[in-house]
Amino acid sequence: MSALKNIEAWTERTLTTVIDFFYPPFRKVMSLELFRYAACGGLNLVLEWVLYYVFYHFIFKGQIFDLGYILFKRHIAILAFTPHIAAFVFKFPITFLTGFWMARHISFSGSTLKGRTQIVRYFLVTVGNILINYFGLKLFVEVWHIWPTVSYIIISVICVTFSYLTNKFYSFRKQSKG
Secondary structure: OOHHHHHHHHHHHHHHHHHHHOOHHHOOOOOHHHHHHHHHHHHHHHHHHHHHHHHHHHHOOOOOEEEEEEEEOOEEEEEEEOHHHHHHHHHHHHHHHHHHHHHHHHHOOOOOOOHHHHHHHHHHHHHHHHHHHHHHHHHHHHHOOOOHHHHHHHHHHHHHHHHHHHHHHHHOOOOOOO
């Protein structure tokens, strides 16, 4: 077994053991799978916040991130990101992969689907969540005039529910017993 596989196996065992340690008080209100999913989601969310902060403040230093330009025939496209969008774009692949890894190895470890199928489906669920967030905020804030923070909280609950159900029954589904 390679060193990387050893580290991955140790990380999986350690995270699962720590998460499962905190499960007993929640046993009556949720399944172990749901608890693991919530814990992994919470860990990944904290990682997102930390990475966003680091990228925004230390990598991009609150400045426009300029990638230069691309020449299309006779038109020039300037590629630049505001620092808050650049931080989001650069932290996304990291937290996407950590979220996928935790979902695959900790939350939904019993899935019988191949890894490449899982990651494509997980990506589609993630895109769905981004769209729900975008259009949900547009609807709640701009059409229904609900406060942005309240809207975001409501949409987050919708996204978490959507994400859990689609990941459980689509991205990481288990072989049906038949």
